[in-house]
Amino acid sequence: MLSDITIGQYFPGNSFIHRVDPRVKLGMLFFIIVAIFVLDTRADYAVFCLVVAALVQSSRLKPNMLLKALKPLWWILLFTFIIHLFSTPGTSILHVWIFDMTIEGAEKGFFLCLRLALLIVFSSILTYTTSPLALTDALEEIMSPLKHIGVPAHELAMMMTIALRFVPTLISETDKIMKAQRSRGSDFTSGNILERMKRLVPILVPLFISSFRRADELAMAMEARCYRGGVGRTRMKEMRISDTDYMALFIFAVILVILIGLKAVGI
Numbered sequence: 638m639l640s641d642i643t644i645g646q647y648f649p650g651n652s653f654i655h656r657v658d659p660r661v662k663l664g665m666l667f668f669i670i671v672a673i674f675v676l677d678t679r680a681d682y683a684v685f686c687l688v689v690a691a692l693v694q695s696s697r698l699k700p701n702m703l704l705k706a707l708k709p710l711w712w713i714l715l716f717t718f719i720i721h722l723f724s725t726p727g728t729s730i731l732h733v734w735i736f737d738m739t740i741e742g743a744e745k746g747f748f749l750c751l752r753l754a755l756l757i758v759f760s761s762i763l764t765y766t767t768s769p770l771a772l773t774d775a776l777e778e779i780m781s782p783l784k785h786i787g788v789p790a791h792e793l794a795m796m797m798t799i800a801l802r803f804v805p806t807l808i809s810e811t812d813k814i815m816k817a818q819r820s821r822g823s824d825f826t827s828g829n830i831l832e833r834m835k836r837l838v839p840i841l842v843p844l845f846i847s848s849f850r851r852a853d854e855l856a857m858a859m860e861a862r863c864y865r866g867g868v869g870r871t872r873m874k875e876m877r878i879s880d881t882d883y884m885a886l887f888i889f890a891v892i893l894v895i896l897i898g899l900k901a902v903g904i
Contacts, residue, residue, distance in 0.1 A: 646805045647768050654696035654766045658882045659775035665889050666763050672896055673755055680899045682748060685755050688892060689762075696766050706761035707754055714750045721746030764801065773798040774876060792866060803851070810847050814840050 649655075654662075673685065693700055707714075723733070727741030764772075776794035784790050815825065818839055825836050 646765065648698065648702075648765050649768075650697055650766065652695060652697045652766070653881065653885075654692060654762070656879075656881045657766075657885045658876055658878055659767045659771045660778055660876065661878070661882045661885055662763055662767060663772075663775055663779060665885070666759055668889075668893070669759050670756060672893070673752055676896050676900055677748065677752070678899065679748075681896055682751055682755075684892065684896055684899070689755065689758055692759075692762050696762060698762070698765055702765065703758050703761060706757055710753075710757060714753060717753065718746035718750050721749060769798050769802045771876075772801070774872065778876065789866070799855070806851070807844070807848060811840065811844055814843050814847075 669685075669688075672681075689703075693703065722738055722742040723736040725739055725742030725745050726737075727739035729737040729739055730743075731738040767775075773794050776797060777791050780788065780790035780794060819825075823836060823839065825833060828836075
């Protein structure tokens, strides 16, 4: 069900992760993404999984919410695993036509899929625990040095946040349109690929119309509130680094030291 997709949604709360400054969370997410690509041993992946479990516990999120975040991409994960399973040379465990299924391919495919899943999970935790407004302010603060070279930091942050915020809205709209078409006798599951693609036209056309209508309504609402970009704008609540943020940075530094230590000793 499209309604089960939770990408871009925010779940209000008062947990430790919710209270961490969004700038700190964005910075930690950046370094975690770099670490996931640089550190690729089994011990490193075990540490990343423990970090995910700790984040879920401290943010009071339900584990099935993270599974829903992975749901739209499980076909990509499965395809990635199969490609590496049959294309990686090594010890053959099964011969299919001209392809060999290898132990090394299964291991490589599993850890690559785990890497992609970790990227999705960490990014989802960020959006689940950070409001769109706070995320916009954080992105603008981080990109503010680029204003000196003419980069519109506020406008870019606003565009990215609006795009992220409208993902669940468009998913919900698509689900409503599909249910309406099914009630009129449409079938989206039978037939070959070409027939299924043709049946998507009655969904795409009203979805595009609805998207343009929502964009126009949003533009009119912003104009009615005298929105003129980021020049001269102030905030009711200025972001400040608190003790919670220092504690989160300390815990994050300890995790990085552990990962670097595991890499140094070759575990």
